[in-house]
Every structure is written in C-alpha cells, then in structure tokens.
Amino acid sequence: MNWILSDLWQFDFFRNAMLTAFLAAVSCGLAGTYIVSRRMVFISGGLTHASFGGIGIGYFFGFNPILGAALFAVLSALGIEYASKRISVREDSAIAILWSFGMAVGIIFVFLTPGYAPNLMNYLFGSILTVSREDICFLLGLTIIMLVFFIFFFRLILFTAFDENFAITRRMPVQFINYSMMILIALTMVFNIRVAGIILVLSLLTIPQTIASIFTHDFFRMAVISMVAGWVGIFGGLMFSYSLDIPSGASIIFLLVILFFIARLISYFLHRKAG
Amino acid sequence: MADKLIEMRSVYAGYGNAVILRDVDLDIYSDDFIGVIGPNGGGKTTLIKTILGLIKPRKGKVSYMFDRDRHAIGYLPQLHKFDPRFPIKVCEVVLSGLYDNRLRPSIYRRKDRMKAMELLESMNIQDLAKMPIGELSGGQMQRTFLCRAIISDPILLILDEPNTYVDNKFEHDLYDRLKDLNKRMAILLVSHDIGTISYYIKSIACVNHKVHYHGSGKITQDQLAAYDCPIQIITHGAVPHTVLKTHQDELDTE
Ligand SMILES: Nc1ncnc2c1ncn2[C@@H]1O[C@H](COP(=O)(O)OP(=O)(O)O)[C@@H](O)[C@H]1O
Ligand SMILES: [Mg+2]
Numbered sequence: 001m002n003w004i005l006s007d008l009w010q011f012d013f014f015r016n017a018m019l020t021a022f023l024a025a026v027s028c029g030l031a032g033t034y035i036v037s038r039r040m041v042f043i044s045g046g047l048t049h050a051s052f053g054g055i056g057i058g059y060f061f062g063f064n065p066i067l068g069a070a071l072f073a074v075l076s077a078l079g080i081e082y083a084s085k086r087i088s089v090r091e092d093s094a095i096a097i098l099w100s101f102g103m104a105v106g107i108i109f110v111f112l113t114p115g116y117a118p119n120l121m122n123y124l125f126g127s128i129l130t131v132s133r134e135d136i137c138f139l140l141g142l143t144i145i146m147l148v149f150f151i152f153f154f155r156l157i158l159f160t161a162f163d164e165n166f167a168i169t170r171r172m173p174v175q176f177i178n179y180s181m182m183i184l185i186a187l188t189m190v191f192n193i194r195v196a197g198i199i200l201v202l203s204l205l206t207i208p209q210t211i212a213s214i215f216t217h218d219f220f221r222m223a224v225i226s227m228v229a230g231w232v233g234i235f236g237g238l239m240f241s242y243s244l245d246i247p248s249g250a251s252i253i254f255l256l257v258i259l260f261f262i263a264r265l266i267s268y269f270l271h272r273k274a275g
Numbered sequence: 276m277a278d279k280l281i282e283m284r285s286v287y288a289g290y291g292n293a294v295i296l297r298d299v300d301l302d303i304y305s306d307d308f309i310g311v312i313g314p315n316g317g318g319k320t321t322l323i324k325t326i327l328g329l330i331k332p333r334k335g336k337v338s339y340m341f342d343r344d345r346h347a348i349g350y351l352p353q354l355h356k357f358d359p360r361f362p363i364k365v366c367e368v369v370l371s372g373l374y375d376n377r378l379r380p381s382i383y384r385r386k387d388r389m390k391a392m393e394l395l396e397s398m399n400i401q402d403l404a405k406m407p408i409g410e411l412s413g414g415q416m417q418r419t420f421l422c423r424a425i426i427s428d429p430i431l432l433i434l435d436e437p438n439t440y441v442d443n444k445f446e447h448d449l450y451d452r453l454k455d456l457n458k459r460m461a462i463l464l465v466s467h468d469i470g471t472i473s474y475y476i477k478s479i480a481c482v483n484h485k486v487h488y489h490g491s492g493k494i495t496q497d498q499l500a501a502y503d504c505p506i507q508i509i510t511h512g513a514v515p516h517t518v519l520k521t522h523q524d525e526l527d528t529e
Contacts, residue, residue, distance in 0.1 A: 037361055154381035159371040162363050166423070169327045169350045171343070171376040217407035219362045 008242075016136060017128050021234040023139045024128075024195045024204065029227030030146055031188040032205030033212070033219060034181060038161045043080060045202045046095035048189040050076040050102030052123075052198055056109030059117050066135060066190060069123075072102060073186035081182045126197035126249030128238050139191045146184050153177060158219055195234065197249035204230065207256040211263045233259055277304040279340050280431055280461055281326060286335035288325045294333065295321045299486045303431065308457045310476035310492070311465040314505050317483040319465045320353055323433055326463070341430055347375070349429030349460070351420050354439045359409030365419050366391050366404040372423035394422040413440030421449070431461045438466060450475045467506065469494065 008014040035044045054072030058065030076098055084091060110117050122130060150157065160167045160177045167174050189201055196204045212225035237252030244251070281303040289295040295318040303309065303326075313319050324330045325337060327350055349372070369391040370383055395401045398418040403411060411419065417437055424432060434453075438446045453462055454475050466472045469479070479489040481504035489498065499506060 033362075037358075039358060151381060152378070155371070155374055155379065155383075158363060158367070159374055162361050162368070162371070163352075163357055165324075165329055165352060166350060166371070167374075168329055169348060170372065170374060170427070172374055173376060213360075213362070217360075217362045217409070218364060222362050 004239075013129055014242075016131050016133070017238050018235075020128055020131050020136055020139060020195060021231060021238055023136070023143045024192050024234055025208075025227045025231035027139065027143045027146055027188045028192060028204045028230050029208060029223050030150055031185050032209045032230075033223040033226055034157065034161065035185060036206055036209040036213070037219060037222075040185070041202070041206055042092060043095055044185055044189060044205065046080070046099040047073045047076050047186050048193070048198055048201055049099045051186075051190050051193070052107075053102040053105035053109075054190075055123050055198075056106035056113075059113045059120075060109040064134060065123060066138065066193065069190045069193060070138075070187060073190045074183055076102070077182040077186035078179065081179055121247070122197070123193055124197050124199055125247035126193070126195050126200060126252070127241075128195045128234070128248040128252075129242060131194050135191070135194050139194075142184070142187050142191050146188070149180065149184065153180075154220075157181065195248065196252055197247065200249040200253045203253045203256065204234075207253070207260055208233065211256075211260050214263050214267045229256070229259060229263075277306040279303070280305055282336075282338045282340065283326070284336050284338075286325060286337060287333040288321055288330050289333065290321075290330075295484060296325065296482075297485055299325075299335070301480065301486055301488060303461055303463065305430065305461050306457070306477075307461045307463070308453070308475065308477040308492075309461075309463050309480055310469060310472045310478070311463060311480045311482055312467065312469045312504070312506055313482035315467065317504075319482045320435055322480075322482055322486065323350075323435055323463070323465060327433065344376075346430035347427040349424035349427065349432040351417070351424045351432075351434040351437055353435035353465075354413065354417070357408075361409065363408055364404070365400070365406050365408055365411065366395065368408050368419050369394060369422040369426055372426040375427075390426060391422070394426055395419075398422060414442060414445045417441055417445070417449075421452075425456065425460075429460055431463065432456060433463045433465075435465045436467065437464070438468065438471075446471065469506065 035041055051069035051073035054068030054070065055065040056068075058068030080095065080098070083094065110120065119127075119130075121127075156167075156172055156177050160172060160174050164174055188205070192201050192204055195201070208226035208230040209222060211229045212222040215225060216222055233256035234252050236255045237248055240246065240251035240255070241248035279302055281301075283299050283301040286299040287294055287297055288299075299322065311319050311322065321330065325332055327348060328337070366388070370387060373387055392401060392404065395404055398421065400415055400418050403415060408416065408419065417440070421437070424434070432453075437449060441449070450472065453464065456462065464472060464476065473492055473494070476492045478492060479494050481487040481489065481499065481502045483502075483504050485503070487502035487504065489502070
C-alpha cells in the first residue's frame with residue numbers, strides 16, 4: 001500500500017483527490033450530523049436532486065455546472081425554510097415536487113445543449129479523481145466558513161435544533177441560525193457532488209452519522225466520529241475507484257456500508273463483553 | 276402592590292383560518308400564581324404561546340411591562356414532541372436555558388455549569404447529568420425541563436401541564452417547589468386538574484376560547500358553569516368532596 005501511495009503522490013490529480021477527501025469528510029461530518037439529528041434527511045435529498053436543474057442550466061449556458069447547482073440548491077433551501085413556517089402544503093409532498101422538478105429542468109437543459117454533455121456521468125455518479133482546482137476551492141471555502149460558523153454558534157445551533165420553540169422564547173436568533181444552516185447544507189450537498197455524485201451524495205452525510213450514533217449520543221462526538229468514518233470511506237473508495245476504474249460515488253458508499261456493518265459487529269461484541 | 280408584568284388587551288389568536296382565542300383580556304402581576312384550566316382543545320396552550328410570543332395575535336395587543344432583554348420568561352412546554360433520539364445530554368438541555376440573543380462562547384462557563392449542577396441536584400437527578408435526554412423517564416424529563424426553565428431566574432414561569440406522565444408524588448413535590456419559587460417569580464400553571472392545584476394557586480383563569488379570570492384560588496362547579504368552562508372538579512385526599520353535577524349548558528357547548 002505504501003509504495004502505491006508514494007507513487008501516486010507525485011500526481012496532481014491524486015493530491016487533489018486526497019485534499020478533497022479530507023474536506024469532504026469534514027464538511028459532510030458537520031452538516032450531516034445536523035441533518036440526521038434534525039431528521040432533515042429527506043429535505044436534504046430534495047435539495048440535492050433539485051440542484052440538478054442548475055447543472056443542466058450550467059451546461060446549456062456554458063458555465064461551471066456546480067455553480068448552477070449551488071444557485072438552485074440555495075434558492076430551494078431558502079424557499080423550503082420560508083415556506084415551512086407559513087404554508088401548510090404537506091411538507092413532504094412539496095419537497096417531492098421540488099425534487100422531481102429540479103431533475104426535470106436539468107434533463108431538459110442537458111438535452112437542449114447542442115452536442116453531447118461531457119462529464120455528465122461525473123455529476124451523476126461522482127468522480128473524485130477528476131476534481132478541478134476550482135471545485136477544490138469551493139469545497140475549501142465552504143469547509144472553512146462552516147467550521148468558523150460552528151465554532152461561533154455551536155450551542156445556538158444545537159439548542160435551536162433540539163427545541164426551536166424554546167429557543168424562540170429565549171430569544172435566540174433562531175431564524176438566522178435556521179437560514180444559515182439551510183444554506184450551508186445546500187452548499188455542502190452541491191460541493192460534494194463531485195465526490196459522490198448527485199445520486200449518492202446524501203449517503204455521504206448520513207451513513208457516517210449512522211455509524212457514529214452506534215457509539216455516542218453526543219452531537220459533538222457524533223460529528224467527530226462521522227468525520228473519521230467518512231474519511232476512511234472516502235479515502236478507501238478513492239483507491240478502489242482508481243484501481244478498478246469505477247465511479248467514486250459507488251465505491252465510497254459501498255465501503256461506508258461495509259464499515260457500518262463492521263461498526264455494528266464491534267458494538268455488539270463490546271456490549272456482550274460489558275453485559 | 277405588585278408590579279404588572281404582562282397586559283393582554285382584546286387579543287385574538289389562532290392558526291390558519293381557525294380563531295381559537297377570542298377577545299382575551301388578562302393581566303399578570305409579579306406575585307401571581309395563576310392556575311389556567313379548561314377543557315382539552317379550549318386554547319390553554321394557545322394562550323401560553325401567545326403570551327410567550329410564539330404566536331402573533333391576530334388582533335389586540337400583548338404588552339410586556341418589563342425589559343425583555345434583562346428578564347426572562349421561563350417556559351416548560353407541554354410534553355413534548357421532541358425527538359427522543361436527539362443527541363444532547365441532560366446537563367446541556369439545562370444549560371440551554373441560559374442562552375439568549377447575546378453571543379456567548381460555545382464552551383460553557385464554569386459558573387454556568389455549577390449552576391446547572393446545583394439545579395439538577397435540587398431535583399435529585401444530578402446522576403443523570405451526562406445521560407442522553409431520550410433515555411429519561413417522563414418524570415425525569417419534566418424535572419430536566421423545569422431546571423431549564425428556571426436556570427435563567429425568570430421573572431415569570433409558565434408551565435404547560437407539567438403533571439402529564441408523572442406520578443402523584445412528583446406532582447406534589449413539583450407544586451411545593453413552585454410555591455417556593457413563587458416568592459421570587461410569577462407563575463402561570465396550566466392544568467386540566469383543578470382539584471390538585473387549588474391548594475397552591477392564588478387565582479384561576481378558565482380558558483374555553485374565551486378567558487375568564489377568577490380572582491381567587493377556589494372555584495365551584497356553579498362558577499365554572501357560569502364561565503362556560505366545562506371541566507369537572509376532581510378532588511384528591513382529605514378534601515371535602517365536591518359533588519359533580521352535569522350542567523345542561525355543559526352538554527350544549529361545542
Ligand atoms: N399548530 C396548530 N395548528 C392548527 N391548529 C392547532 C395547532 N395547535 C392547536 N391547534 C388547535 O387549536 C385548538 C386549541 O388547542 P390548544 O391551545 O392546544 O388547546 P389546549 O391546550 O387547551 O388543549 C385545538 O382545536 C387544536 O386542534
Ligand atoms: Mg395544551
């Protein structure tokens with residue numbers, strides 16, 4: 001393994017992929033722990049798929065599809081947060097509409113784009129080995145902003161997520177926290193599309209958290225364990241993706257699921273010993 | 276003379292198209308201990324949420340006669356559709372009662388942690404401090420939420436049916452504690468069981484879409500009927516037994 005690594009390390013693409021793996025693990029660890037604790041997994045899935053509309057528009061007008069996706073996801077996130085407090089469309093059906101509407105817009109624009117859409121598979125299934133410098137900058141910027149945000153507002157984020165009404169009676173800045181977190185989630189989803197693909201990126205924010213919740217019931221520890229588990233999955237998946245030439249999304253998620261079962265086994269034996 | 280804390284004038288409140296509370300006038304003073312009673316669905320929780328500012332009145336006005344930046348309103352919600360698997364520890368739930376609109380460090384201050392532990396100790400649940408909130412029993416949760424409500428030394432404490440899912444002993448402990456707290460803060464206690472709380476409260480508000488304020492802690496079945504407040508007085512222990520009557524207008528309501 002060692003010689004493979006030192007061999008690969010010479011290559012730009014590999015160093016980029018390693019950096020991306022690290023940033024993806026950190027950003028998904030934080031955002032994912034939030035969405036899992038708050039049971040916003042379905043909303044987050046909706047955001048990701050809605051962002052495909054932006055990818056299509058990016059192709060059509062010839063700018064970086066990730067930017068289009070970011071715009072779509074952020075607007076959807078703000079819309080969901082705004083609407084959830086005001087209108088009483090049953091929330092899950094509204095999100096399902098958004099989900100499929102974004103996909104439809106994306107498909108329409110991809111097909112309207114003259115010629116064929118290069119790299120479309122990369123957005124659908126992930127391709128961590130081909131991330132561009134620009135993609136890394138987006139992910140790096142997001143990760144830094146999110147870390148700073150969590151350092152400053154960790155307790156407010158935690159308390160607002162736990163009991164929003166109580167937080168309002170304490171006059172905590174609940175709206176500010178909710179909107180900011182929605183934007184951060186949307187951007188985390190989108191900037192990690194290059195890692196796992198639209199179809200699987202949600203698992204990057206949920207499987208590590210499920211693994212972590214086997215071992216802890218504390219938000220902070222859950223986030224840290226998720227980062228570690230996520231990194232193991234992404235790094236391992238990257239190696240598989242390279243050696244077998246398969247999309248990184250699939251190999252990463254496959255590994256994470258195996259990791260999950262290993263974690264279950266470990267906890268089973270730990271508990272058996274203890275009890 | 277006690278200070279007036281809150282003044283509600285001609286308040287209408289509700290959800291969507293439904294108006295739940297109509298034309299509510301209510302004053303709360305700093306030494307009050309008000310029992311809020313009324314039938315299920317009568318709007319007790321809605322009244323509380325309006326006082327807390329969780330619901331904006333449709334019409335009318337809720338005025339606060341104190342500086343809300345300096346004095347808190349403590350709130351113990353009706354038990355409570357929070358997610359029992361949410362990853363948060365008991366002591367953190369209590370500490371959350373200290374945070375407000377000011378920016379505070381994410382690391383708890385020592386004196387805050389001490390205060391939280393003292394409160395947990397006074398409720399005899401200090402051993403649970405590190406437990407996830409979801410693993411507590413109903414009574415332990417209510418204790419935790421009471422700690423959270425009073426850690427900020429509120430000027431007014433509002434409790435929404437704190438006696439659900441708790442045993443009798445805890446209920447009486449709780450009311451004794453409230454009586455003690457009432458020396459320092461006004462208390463608004465929602466209960467559907469007026470028999471038990473009548474020993475502790477100083478006045479009564481009957482909520483059945485309208486609010487009738489009754490300036491003493493005792494109320495008879497006839498008065499309840501006059502207020503159009505169809506609840507039954509159930510008494511406990513060595514209290515003179517009130518014979519329940521079914522009023523004609525009780526059957527007519529709704
Ligand atoms: N969030 C809500 N949305 C719509 N209707 C509600 C909501 N909360 C309560 N209601 C309705 O308002 C009425 C009063 O409810 P509530 O104030 O909870 O009564 P109580 O606390 O006295 O049992 C009930 O008919 C209830 O169905
Ligand atoms: Mg209620």
